[in-house]
Amino acid sequence: MGHRPDVTRALAEWIVACPSTAIPEEIRTEGVRTFVNWLGCAIGGATHETVDRALAAVAPFSGAPEASVLGRSERLDPLHAALINGISSHVLDYDDTHLKTIIHPAGPVASALLAIAETRPVTGTAFLDALIIGVETECRIGNAVYPDHYDRGWHITGTAGVFGAAAATSRLLGLDVQATTWALGIAATQASGLREMFGTMCKSFHPGRAAQNGAFAAFLAQAGFDSSERAIEASRGFAQVMSDKQDYDEILDGLGTHWEAALNSYKPFACGIVIHPAIDGCIQLRDALGNDVDRIARVELTAHPLVLELTGKAEPRTGLEGKFSIFHAAASALLHGDGSPTAFTDEAVNDPALVALRRNVQVTTDPGCYEASVTIAVTLDDGRRLEKHIDRAIGSRERPLSDDRIEAKFRGQAAMVIGEQPCESVIQAAWQIAAMDDVGALARTCTPRPPTR
Amino acid sequence: MGHRPDVTRALAEWIVACPSTAIPEEIRTEGVRTFVNWLGCAIGGATHETVDRALAAVAPFSGAPEASVLGRSERLDPLHAALINGISSHVLDYDDTHLKTIIHPAGPVASALLAIAETRPVTGTAFLDALIIGVETECRIGNAVYPDHYDRGWHITGTAGVFGAAAATSRLLGLDVQATTWALGIAATQASGLREMFGTMCKSFHPGRAAQNGAFAAFLAQAGFDSSERAIEASRGFAQVMSDKQDYDEILDGLGTHWEAALNSYKPFACGIVIHPAIDGCIQLRDALGNDVDRIARVELTAHPLVLELTGKAEPRTGLEGKFSIFHAAASALLHGDGSPTAFTDEAVNDPALVALRRNVQVTTDPGCYEASVTIAVTLDDGRRLEKHIDRAIGSRERPLSDDRIEAKFRGQAAMVIGEQPCESVIQAAWQIAAMDDVGALARTCTPRPPTR
Numbered sequence: 068m069g070h071r072p073d074v075t076r077a078l079a080e081w082i083v084a085c086p087s088t089a090i091p092e093e094i095r096t097e098g099v100r101t102f103v104n105w106l107g108c109a110i111g112g113a114t115h116e117t118v119d120r121a122l123a124a125v126a127p128f129s130g131a132p133e134a135s136v137l138g139r140s141e142r143l144d145p146l147h148a149a150l151i152n153g154i155s156s157h158v159l160d161y162d163d164t165h166l167k168t169i170i171h172p173a174g175p176v177a178s179a180l181l182a183i184a185e186t187r188p189v190t191g192t193a194f195l196d197a198l199i200i201g202v203e204t205e206c207r208i209g210n211a212v213y214p215d216h217y218d219r220g221w222h223i224t225g226t227a228g229v230f231g232a233a234a235a236t237s238r239l240l241g242l243d244v245q246a247t248t249w250a251l252g253i254a255a256t257q258a259s260g261l262r263e264m265f266g267t268m269c270k271s272f273h274p275g276r277a278a279q280n281g282a283f284a285a286f287l288a289q290a291g292f293d294s295s296e297r298a299i300e301a302s303r304g305f306a307q308v309m310s311d312k313q314d315y316d317e318i319l320d321g322l323g324t325h326w327e328a329a330l331n332s333y334k335p336f337a338c339g340i341v342i343h344p345a346i347d348g349c350i351q352l353r354d355a356l357g358n359d360v361d362r363i364a365r366v367e368l369t370a371h372p373l374v375l376e377l378t379g380k381a382e383p384r385t386g387l388e389g390k391f392s393i394f395h396a397a398a399s400a401l402l403h404g405d406g407s408p409t410a411f412t413d414e415a416v417n418d419p420a421l422v423a424l425r426r427n428v429q430v431t432t433d434p435g436c437y438e439a440s441v442t443i444a445v446t447l448d449d450g451r452r453l454e455k456h457i458d459r460a461i462g463s464r465e466r467p468l469s470d471d472r473i474e475a476k477f478r479g480q481a482a483m484v485i486g487e488q489p490c491e492s493v494i495q496a497a498w499q500i501a502a503m504d505d506v507g508a509l510a511r512t513c514t515p516r517p518p519t520r
Numbered sequence: 521m522g523h524r525p526d527v528t529r530a531l532a533e534w535i536v537a538c539p540s541t542a543i544p545e546e547i548r549t550e551g552v553r554t555f556v557n558w559l560g561c562a563i564g565g566a567t568h569e570t571v572d573r574a575l576a577a578v579a580p581f582s583g584a585p586e587a588s589v590l591g592r593s594e595r596l597d598p599l600h601a602a603l604i605n606g607i608s609s610h611v612l613d614y615d616d617t618h619l620k621t622i623i624h625p626a627g628p629v630a631s632a633l634l635a636i637a638e639t640r641p642v643t644g645t646a647f648l649d650a651l652i653i654g655v656e657t658e659c660r661i662g663n664a665v666y667p668d669h670y671d672r673g674w675h676i677t678g679t680a681g682v683f684g685a686a687a688a689t690s691r692l693l694g695l696d697v698q699a700t701t702w703a704l705g706i707a708a709t710q711a712s713g714l715r716e717m718f719g720t721m722c723k724s725f726h727p728g729r730a731a732q733n734g735a736f737a738a739f740l741a742q743a744g745f746d747s748s749e750r751a752i753e754a755s756r757g758f759a760q761v762m763s764d765k766q767d768y769d770e771i772l773d774g775l776g777t778h779w780e781a782a783l784n785s786y787k788p789f790a791c792g793i794v795i796h797p798a799i800d801g802c803i804q805l806r807d808a809l810g811n812d813v814d815r816i817a818r819v820e821l822t823a824h825p826l827v828l829e830l831t832g833k834a835e836p837r838t839g840l841e842g843k844f845s846i847f848h849a850a851a852s853a854l855l856h857g858d859g860s861p862t863a864f865t866d867e868a869v870n871d872p873a874l875v876a877l878r879r880n881v882q883v884t885t886d887p888g889c890y891e892a893s894v895t896i897a898v899t900l901d902d903g904r905r906l907e908k909h910i911d912r913a914i915g916s917r918e919r920p921l922s923d924d925r926i927e928a929k930f931r932g933q934a935a936m937v938i939g940e941q942p943c944e945s946v947i948q949a950a951w952q953i954a955a956m957d958d959v960g961a962l963a964r965t966c967t968p969r970p971p972t973r
Contacts, residue, residue, distance in 0.1 A: 273709070308716075
């Protein structure tokens with residue numbers, strides 16, 4: 068093995084000591100975007116059946132109701148709130164993505180932090196510091212083991228996410244290096260989540276449980292509960308046991324100067340990222356077509372084979388199946404300009420006009436086509452033909468979502484959950500998080516307005 | 521891959537349908553011994569610092585205090601009680617062992633069941649059914665992946681234990697096959713616990729967390745929270761992701777006719793099983809020596825090299841280090857006949873008489889010596905020499921602990937925690953668990969008597 072740096076301890080030292088002022092302004096700005104995007108997703112997913120069922124199960128065991136369940140009227144102890152808010156934020160597959168590892172970074176980290184921020188005064192500065200440090204931690208640990216770890220079958224948002232939640236909570240609680248090292252160790256020994264669960268309620272359980280378990284790890288460490296101090300790098304530690312690849316330089320090199328947290332991206336559309344170029348291009352074609360959108364006779368897509376492999380469901384019957392149908396997604400984007408959660412309801416996939424159009428969508432695969440690109444040709448009933456090539460979709464790192472688009476996305480999913488006016492207030496407040504004295508107060512506004520009498 | 525039985529579902533069908541009357545009497549008897557041994561350990565470990573710290577961390581988050589923390593006055597919600605009682609029962613390394621997999625079966629299973637039994641009426645019959653079915657489930661899943669899974673670095677008591685807790689809780693709650701299948705899946709996606717944590721507080725955290733997570737899996741499934749239905753055997757399921765060996769016949773063959781639960785064994789001594797033959801032999805020599813025990817001049821042990829590798833600490837300074845010192849253990853057994861927790865305190869390892877004797881203990885290694893055997897030669901100051909060969913130690917499957925010894929072990933660790941008289945009452949009641957109408961009532965007697973005024 069040779070000599071190896073004390074990876075876990077060195078990481079803990081940075082988590083504890085990184086000065087707030089050493090986080091560059093553009094990283095803080097990205098942190099705010101990460102937070103706003105996450106908050107919209109957590110409110111937007113709150114009425115999903117997955118959340119209903121998880122809440123029914125946890126309610127009998129909850130401690131003091133100190134923390135909000137975002138988008139709902141229930142209140143729970145902060146660890147259970149972290150679980151449920153983490154589930155909500157991921158349940159629509161609409162949250163953020165660290166594209167190098169396909170970790171969804173905010174779910175484990177922000178869900179832990181906001182729930183804890185309801186139990187003690189936390190300033191916006193302290194909150195953002197912890198959020199950014201947590202995201203940085205999980206993405207770097209992810210980089211160290213990706214792709215082998217993911218290929219083996221681990222849902223990396225859960226397995227790396229638990230470290231992010233532990234790091235962020237340790238920072239928020241002001242733990243010292245010793246306790247933060249233990250927190251990372253207690254996180255390591257709870258790292259879990261199988262990709263086998265994709266397509267079931269357990270997929271969104273993973274970021275929720277990572278938030279809850281990582282936060283709990285920090286509270287245990289605060290109470291003096293110890294763990295291995297080399298939990299990441301030891302020969303029976305996380306990286307060796309759960310991956311064939313271990314590149315510890317990914318964890319320690321350039322800590323505080325190079326920021327993985329800067330690489331977060333935000334989905335514009337509520338489905339797998341592989342269909343995003345098609346939706347993006349179809350919406351642009353719709354804009355060009357104007358009223359002629361009703362005259363579409365044929366749609367031809369040319370994409371990488373992987374796209375069809377992952378999203379080739381020709382006749383989806385449920386909204387969830389619609390997320391795996393490039394045929395439906397293209398039809399919805401052309402006919403309604405919609406790639407938001409409303410495009411992937413049971414009603415939408417069974418709408419006769421959409422069904423008719425999707426049956427006129429053909430997909431040709433071309434291994435020479437880049438995975439993140441697509442070419443779309445639309446032929447109208449009078450023979451006219453329009454073509455659109457998308458090299459990189461909106462939402463990719465090359466074409467990041469603007470603040471306006473993040474805000475529109477927030478509105479599009481959260482307004483129907485908590486009402487339009489409360490939603491606008493939350494959006495405005497969320498953008499101002501950096502200046503807040505008490506972040507927890509924001510959480511308490513993210514709930515449905517009680518019915519007017 | 522070829523066709524593979526639906527392992528998870530077939531196991532769930534057995535968990536649901538196994539008739540209480542189909543569990544043979546000798547298996548029920550072993551179940552009672554498993555329960556009594558576990559209860560003594562959970563009470564005996566309750567005052568350990570590890571438990572203090574875990575309790576301090578969980579107390580602010582506990583729900584309604586419906587369940588007892590065994591051996592203590594605190595009360596918690598049943599899931600947190602399962603966690604703490606699971607920690608207590610393993611913290612002294614004194615609990616039960618399924619020797620084929622070195623799973624400690626009762627911690628994850630009994631800790632979940634007894635806490636839940638305080639929230640609803642549970643008969644002794646239903647409790648024992650669930651306990652035996654849970655132990656059977658975890659040991660069979662362990663057999664399917666052992667030893668590769670363990671060799672890779674997984675603490676199998678945590679990773680297999682979570683299935684045991686899920687199975688037992690599903691059975692106790694009366695879940696149907698669908699929900700029980702989901703519970704096993706939700707358990708699979710939480711399977712965790714690294715061997716890297718050995719020597720830290722996280723080691724006993726593993727059975728505790730397995731109890732809590734497995735029970736929670738069953739409550740989630742009861743609320744309709746779904747999971748993969750092939751979580752054990754799928755290509756990205758538990759067995760493939762976490763082990764190079766997958767022998768599914770170990771899970772399904774002879775279910776209900778061959779019982780792994782019959783193979784549970786109980787440690788007579790509060791230390792690693794590898795020193796047990798030496799302690800056993802030294803106690804027998806002490807009995808033979810009578811008053812001459814003070815005249816020992818030299819002790820020579822001959823053992824397999826592994827024994828010295830694991831327990832070769834010549835000068836232990838703490839009670840914990842004493843558990844890894846065959847020199848101390850032999851001296852304590854000769855001088856005091858003691859291999860119980862009182863033999864492994866900080867005071868004991870620093871006792872001058874014990875220090876003097878342990879410095880006269882020599883160990884010779886012999887690869888030809890069976891790992892579970894030892895030869896002990898004692899030379900007295902007048903030149904007399906006594907020898908004792910132990911082929912299999914007390915507590916092994918070949919020489920199982922008698923009910924009397926299990927009871928003495930219970931008394932030896934639990935009386936000092938809850939008081940002698942309450943301890944006797946608990947012991948008597950625990951042996952009678954099969955006939956109880958309300959098992960939860962027993963838990964409420966396992967706490968220290970309030971101080972007399």
